[in-house]
Each structure stands twice: as structure tokens, then as C-alpha cells.
Amino acid sequence: MDDTRIPIMRPFLPDTETLIPYLRRIDNNRWYSNYGPLCHELEERLAEHWSVxxxxxxxLSNATQALSIALWSVEAPAGSLCLMPSWSFVATAHAARQVGFTPFLTDVDANSAALTPDIAFASLKRAPSPVGAVIVVCPFGAPVPWEDWADFQQRTGIPVIIDAAAAFDTVQPGPVPTVVSLHATKVFPAGEGAILMCTNDDVVEQARRRANFGFLGDHHSRCHATNAKMSEYHAAVGLASLDAWPANRRRWQSALNQMRQACAQAGLADWPQGLGETYVCSSPTIRSAAASHLISGLQSDGIEARRWWQGGIASHEAFNQVPRLALPVTEQLAATTLALPCWLDIDPQSISRVAASLKRHAHPD
Known part of the structure; x- marks a missing residue:
């Protein structure tokens, strides 16, 4: 048996030859940061991509900073609670805490694994103190009901932020500020970075100021702020990734559909709806009552598998004192969700090994 270890992922960024034209532009411009021409071009081309x-x-520099800046930019009352699902990566909670909010953890819908407006409405009634903002998370790149969240924001007057870190391919424009990660592990990478998108011009202008020491058009700082600007080098990688996006999206679809077939062959049918067909994501997950056994079995066969979000935010020591409601669905998801290996150019031999290992360990006696 092949004893080469199969990793959970292998990031795929534009190669040197692809980047050279953009790097030469940086050399010629001698402009390396501070909203340079490549950053502006990336913003323009992504605006065209999303038809905004x-x-x-x-x-922006990264998605965690972008979430913090979004909270600042909607002028949510600092010191209040920020309602968010516990079923998320810890960056969601860190982003709220670092700009003065207390994470308030709630459960998610059992089918979508996401916070819903109905759950949020119910959670507001049980909050121990005023809720000043809500962060919604797109679980592993899956879409959320964008228009419903815009309606929630309008009805309650509570600002909503969407943490769409892995959801580049499912984002829909709207008045709710949305943050997409461009980390090296994502399907649309810039090495590191993020995009904040919102159809409210005032919010984006405020975010641009907040990401630049409070400056906008002059050198007078007028608000609490930080430095979270994307560098021209990361913009160069983002532009090269955008050049390749149509072809790379097709390659992601192929890789994901091969992994879906591997799961089906093992009798594991709980594949995320639409993944590999209507959208792509670099972190495919499945649910199985035998998740722990599967992870151990895959690892014994030299295949990395893991629980991306462990037990959710509430399971981490950094957040064991924050207020939360009962989390039965989150606890069930933590016990049954596992991430499988996948990357853009995964080879047939690796797929075959994963399929064989899944089939061998999927149904313990």
C-alpha cells in the first residue's frame, strides 16, 4: 500500500510565472501598500464579478480584521453583546472581542448548520443584556438566506455582519456587510487577505477609514481605527487568482465531485447540498455517527482528516466564560462532522485511497 501521507489540503496559489507581470507593475509603481493601484484594480474587478x-x-489584510472593522463600521454599540453561532471557527469570536463586544453564543439549525433569523429572534429574547450586533456564519462555504438577514436587520435595527470566510462562491450582494477570506487555504486565495462587500456606500467608506488609522482623504484621524490594508503583493496574487478563477472553479468542481463519489461508494450520503455543483469550497465536510472512528481509521491509513471547528467556539478555553444558550445541535455537529482531504489538483490515486479507507472504516461493527 502507498505509504505517502495524504494531507487534509494542499493550497494552490498562482505560480511565479503568472505573478511576474503583476510584480513588475509593483516594481514600476514603487507603491507597495496604502490602497495602491493593484488593490484598486482587485476591488474593481471583484465589483464587476459580483455586479456591484x-x-x-x-x-483588507485578513478576514478576522475585516470582521472587526465591519462591526466598527456599522456603529454597533461597543460593550454590548454580539450574537453569533457557537458552531464557527474561533476567529469569529476573537474579531468581536477585539473591538469591545462580548460574544453571546447560540445554537444553529440542524439541517443547515447555520444561525437562522428565527433562532436569532428567539435568542434576543433570552439575552442577558442588550445585543448590539449579530454575526452570521456561512458554514464551510454554504450559502445563507441573504435577503432574510437583510430583513432581520431592518426589522430589529440590529446590525448584521455575515462571516462568509469560505463562501467566495456563494456570496450575494446586499446591505448586510459580508466578509470573504482570501487566505491561502481558500478556493480564491491571495495568500492572505479579505474582501468586505456591502451595497451601503457609507458602511464601506467607514470601513476604509477604520482600516487606515482613521484617515480618509487627509491625515486627521477621526475615529477608533487600526491598520488593516491589503498589500500590493497580496493584491497581485488575488488578481492572478481572479484571472484563473473560471478554470480553477471547474477544477474544484471536479475534485469535489470525485470526493463526493468516494463518500457515496462508502455509503456516506450526507454530502453538503450543492457542494461541487452550485458552489465550491476548499473544506468539504460530511456528517457521520462514526466520525471519530472514521478519523482514526483514515489517519491509520496515512490520510489526514479532522474536525475543523472542534467543538465550536464554546469548547475553547478563551471563551468558556462568555454567555451562551443551550447548544444541543452544536454539540451534535461537533460529534458527527469531519473534514475530508481535498485540493484543486488532487490526483486520482489519492481519491482512490480515500475512497478505499472510507469504505473500510465507514461502518464499524
């Missing part, structure tokens, strides 16, 4: 105005798109 350029003023609706902002490039």
Missing part, C-alpha cells in the same frame, strides 16, 4: 459598484468592495 466599486465603492461596494474593500480589500
Amino acid at each position: 459598484k466599486t465603492t461596494h468592495v474593500l480589500s
Whole structure:
């Protein structure tokens, strides 16, 4: 048996030759940061990709900073609670805490694994103190009901932020600020970085100021702020990734559909709806009552598998004192969800090994 270890993922970024034209432009411009021409071009091209105005798109240094800046930019009351699902990566909670909010953890819908407006409405009634903002998470790149969240924001007057870190391919423009990660592990990578998108010009302008020491058009700082601007080098990688996006999306679809077939061959049918067909994501997950056994079995066969979000935010020591409601669905998801290996150019031999290992370990006696 092949004893080469299969990793959970292998990031795929534009190669040197692809980047050279953009790097030469940086050399010629001698402009390396501070909203340079490549950052502006990336914003313009992504605005065209999403069919929004350029003023609706902002490039930033990373998604955690972008979430914090979004909370600042909607002028949610600092010191209040920020309602969010416990079923998320810890960056969601860190982003709220670092700009003065207390994470308030709630459960998610059992089918979508996401926070829903109905759950949020019910959670507001049980909050121990005022809720000043809500962060919604797109679980592993899956879409959320964008229009319903815009309606929730309008009805309650509570600002909503969507953490769409892995959801580049499912984002829908709207008045709710949405953050997409461009980390090296994502399907649309810039090495590191993020995009904040919102059809409210004022929110994006405020975010641009907040990401630049409070400056906008002059050098007078007028608000709490930080430095979260994307560098020209990361913008160069993002532009090269955008050049390749149509072809790379097709390659992601192929890789994901091969992994879906591997799961089906093992009798594991709980594949995320639409993944590999209507959208792509770099972190495919499945649910199985035998998740722990599967992870151990795969690892014994030299195949990395893991629980991306462990037990959710509430399971981490950094957040064991924050307020939360009962989390039965989150606990069930933590016990049954596992991430499988997948990357853009995964080879047939690796797929075959994963399929054989899944089939061998899927149904323990």
C-alpha cells in the first residue's frame, strides 16, 4: 500500500510565472501598500464579478480584521453583546472581542448548520443584556438566506455582519456587510487577505477609514481605527487568482465531485447540498455517527482528516466564560462532522485511497 501521507489540503496559489507581470507593475509603481493601484484594480474587478459598484468592495489584510472593522463600521454599540453561532471557527469570536463586544453564543439549525433569523429572534429574547450586533456564519462555504438577514436587520435595527470566510462562491450582494477570506487555504486565495462587500456606500467608506488609522482623504484621524490594508503583493496574487478563477472553479468542481463519489461508494450520503455543483469550497465536510472512528481509521491509513471547528467556539478555553444558550445541535455537529482531504489538483490515486479507507472504516461493527 502507498505509504505517502495524504494531507487534509494542499493550497494552490498562482505560480511565479503568472505573478511576474503583476510584480513588475509593483516594481514600476514603487507603491507597495496604502490602497495602491493593484488593490484598486482587485476591488474593481471583484465589483464587476459580483455586479456591484466599486465603492461596494474593500480589500483588507485578513478576514478576522475585516470582521472587526465591519462591526466598527456599522456603529454597533461597543460593550454590548454580539450574537453569533457557537458552531464557527474561533476567529469569529476573537474579531468581536477585539473591538469591545462580548460574544453571546447560540445554537444553529440542524439541517443547515447555520444561525437562522428565527433562532436569532428567539435568542434576543433570552439575552442577558442588550445585543448590539449579530454575526452570521456561512458554514464551510454554504450559502445563507441573504435577503432574510437583510430583513432581520431592518426589522430589529440590529446590525448584521455575515462571516462568509469560505463562501467566495456563494456570496450575494446586499446591505448586510459580508466578509470573504482570501487566505491561502481558500478556493480564491491571495495568500492572505479579505474582501468586505456591502451595497451601503457609507458602511464601506467607514470601513476604509477604520482600516487606515482613521484617515480618509487627509491625515486627521477621526475615529477608533487600526491598520488593516491589503498589500500590493497580496493584491497581485488575488488578481492572478481572479484571472484563473473560471478554470480553477471547474477544477474544484471536479475534485469535489470525485470526493463526493468516494463518500457515496462508502455509503456516506450526507454530502453538503450543492457542494461541487452550485458552489465550491476548499473544506468539504460530511456528517457521520462514526466520525471519530472514521478519523482514526483514515489517519491509520496515512490520510489526514479532522474536525475543523472542534467543538465550536464554546469548547475553547478563551471563551468558556462568555454567555451562551443551550447548544444541543452544536454539540451534535461537533460529534458527527469531519473534514475530508481535498485540493484543486488532487490526483486520482489519492481519491482512490480515500475512497478505499472510507469504505473500510465507514461502518464499524
